[in-house]
Each structure stands twice: as C-alpha cells, then as structure tokens.
Amino acid sequence: MKKTRLILSSILIVLVASIVTSCTKNNMSSVKQPQDPSLEKPLIDSFITAKGYNMVEDPAATGLMYEIVNWGDTTHRINNDSTFAIVKYKGTLMNGTIFDSTATDTTRTFNLTQPFAVQAFPYYISKIGIGGEVRFVTPSKYAYGAQAVNDANGNVIIPANSPLYFDIQLVNVKSSAN
Numbered sequence: 001m002k003k004t005r006l007i008l009s010s011i012l013i014v015l016v017a018s019i020v021t022s023c024t025k026n027n028m029s030s031v032k033q034p035q036d037p038s039l040e041k042p043l044i045d046s047f048i049t050a051k052g053y054n055m056v057e058d059p060a061a062t063g064l065m066y067e068i069v070n071w072g073d074t075t076h077r078i079n080n081d082s083t084f085a086i087v088k089y090k091g092t093l094m095n096g097t098i099f100d101s102t103a104t105d106t107t108r109t110f111n112l113t114q115p116f117a118v119q120a121f122p123y124y125i126s127k128i129g130i131g132g133e134v135r136f137v138t139p140s141k142y143a144y145g146a147q148a149v150n151d152a153n154g155n156v157i158i159p160a161n162s163p164l165y166f167d168i169q170l171v172n173v174k175s176s177a178n
Contacts, residue, residue: 032146035161037063037139044137044163047094053135063139064120069167072132078112078125078173085110085125086172091118092165099149099157099164107171118143118164128170135167 041063048055048065055065078085086109090101102108116122120138128134140146140161149158158164 032160034141034145035139037141040139040161040163043094044139047137047163047165055135055137060123061120061142063163064136064142066120066124066134066136068128069133069135070128070131072129072170074129074132076173077127077129077132077170078122081175082112082173083176084174085112085122085170086174087125087168087170089166089168093158094163094165118166121166121168124166125168125170130170130172133167133169135165137163137165139163 044063044065053067055067058064058066086107088102088107090098092098110116110122112122118138119142120136124134124136140163143164144158144160144162146160148156148160151157
C-alpha cells in the first residue's frame, strides 16, 4: 500500500511539474515580430508616387512619411492642457481600401490621454492647428504590426504587416469633454 501510494505520488509530482514547466516556457518563436520598415518602403513609395503626394520622411522614425497639407490656425493647436482632439479623418490600406473614416459632415473625438494603436496619429495632429490637415503613411511597425485587425464578424479589415495611410483634419481641441 505504501509502495503504491509512493508511486502514485511520484507520478503526480512529475505530471504537475511537467504541466507547470510547459505553461511557463518562453515560447517567443510563436510571437509575431513587427516587420522591418525598410521592407515596406517600396510599397509606401509607390503609393505616394501614384497619389502625387509631396511627402517627406520624418527624421524621428524610420519609414514614416508625412505632408502638412494645411497648417491651420497654429495659435490654436494641441498643447499640454489638451485632452481631446476633434478630427475628420480617413484611413486606407495601400491598395486604396478604406478601413476607417468619419462619415461625411461628422467628426470623431479622440482622448489624447489614452494610448493610440497607430502611434503616429497623435504625433501628427499635434503638428497642425485647428483647421489644419496632415496626411501620413506609417509602416506597419508603428501601427498594428504583425497583428491583423478584424471587424466584429471576424473579417480581416487590416491584414498583418500593412502600412497605413491617413488623411486627418483637426477640427477642434478641448481640455475637457464639454
């Protein structure tokens, strides 16, 4: 009886130990790493050329291309007291597919204190004043990276490793929700 109990205890210990170690293994090989922006440069350059845009590369981040279309009223722009940015915008894939936008004659309010999935979005709207417009193309590394974005039905709306184009107009800036 003691021998059976000892064998069962040993088996149980080995089983629990193997489960614990398999759950805590560092499985970095399954984590999708963002694509190097230089791999997307030909696609981005082709998009910009086809659209006839006069974008320049931002020295702050490899591969980020932007153009200030209209500076707007730069005396009224995002500052340290700004909490909300009210914008009109359109986001498209490099093939021209619109994945997100404000409807005609509507705006969207973004809370500037919250993190943005597309890191360049708040950065570029802070460069223009109210009434200004900026357009930019971001490599996937600074957006959703190697992660695809799905809609509520599970359909892919932004494929993994997709550079994104945005056209944004800054309508207003507020320091509170009111």
